[in-house]
Amino acid sequence: MPNRLSFVKGIGIGPGLTKDNIPPDSHCRYHFDRHADPMPESTPQRNQHLEFAENLIAGSLTVFGRLVSAAGLRDPRTGRYQHALLSRLLDADSMQDVLYRLHRKCFLEWLALTLAQQRGDLTRTFDRNPSGTAASVLLWLDHHLYQSLIPADTPSYESELFTHDIWLALQSIQYDFEPRKARYELDTEADAAKPSQPPKRSFSWLAGWKKSQWSTP
Numbered sequence: 001m002p003n004r005l006s007f008v009k010g011i012g013i014g015p016g017l018t019k020d021n022i023p024p025d026s027h028c029r030y031h032f033d034r035h036a037d038p039m040p041e042s043t044p045q046r047n048q049h050l051e052f053a054e055n056l057i058a059g060s061l062t063v064f065g066r067l068v069s070a071a072g073l074r075d076p077r078t079g080r081y082q083h084a085l086l087s088r089l090l091d092a093d094s095m096q097d098v099l100y101r102l103h104r105k106c107f108l109e110w111l112a113l114t115l116a117q118q119r120g121d122l123t124r125t126f127d128r129n130p131s132g133t134a135a136s137v138l139l140w141l142d143h144h145l146y147q148s149l150i151p152a153d154t155p156s157y158e159s160e161l162f163t164h165d166i167w168l169a170l171q172s173i174q175y176d177f178e179p180r181k182a183r184y185e186l187d188t189e190a191d192a193a194k195p196s197q198p199p200k201r202s203f204s205w206l207a208g209w210k211k212s213q214w215s216t217p
Contacts, residue, residue: 049098050105053086057102062125063113067106071149073099079152103151111162119169126173134177141170 057069073081081099090098113121126133140146146166150159 046097046101049086049090049094050101052089053083053098053102054105056083056085057106060125062121063106063110064118064121064125067103067110067149070099070103070106071151074103076148100151104154107149107151107154107158107162111158111165115165115168118165119172122166122169122173133173137170137174137177141167141174146170 057066060066060069073083075082081096081103083095083099086095086098110118110121123133126136146163149166150162154162
């Protein structure tokens with residue numbers, strides 16, 4: 001099976017990624033039909049329940065906010081979803097089905113955004129508390145909180161793409177506040193010594209690359 005990451009947005013995230021093969025502008029995005037059901041064999045009743053669940057988290061005006069809300073309904077210890085209102089309408093299995101489909105749909109909607117759109121969406125989410133934006137970004141990065149947003153049974157290429165995208169977007173926002181703390185590579189200082197890890201890019205290269213990537217709406 002070909003590596004689908006090699007052409008998503010024109011940016012691969014596997015071995016061989018260098019500044020020479022990152023295009024200055026990337027419009028190709030992960031294909032996602034916003035009107036398609038994230039799980040096959042839907043029935044009108046299942047779709048109705050999904051729409052009801054979507055309305056419950058519609059208070060968030062950002063794609064990232066809705067993804068966080070959907071993922072937050074999942075108990076990290078058991079992997080099962082919980083919702084007080086839906087539990088009164090649906091049996092346990094039906095509720096798991098609806099909330100998983102909701103989580104999956106929000107996840108795919110995020111993947112369908114360009115890098116620039118993802119950065120803008122994150123900025124709008126964090127701008128609700130401008131004074132705490134830098135602190136919020138650090139929490140997401142330092143504790144790898146974004147990994148908790150990935151639905152169960154997500155294909156590896158989608159998980160890797162999601163991790164790559166959101167990490168870059170968060171690093172870009174972090175760079176605006178504290179350039180010295182921003183790093184391009186998805187690793188730690190200790191990992192940098194490993195031969196399997198690519199060398200770190202300089203901050204000056206990161207600044208130029210970031211400027212070209214976020215220049216598109």
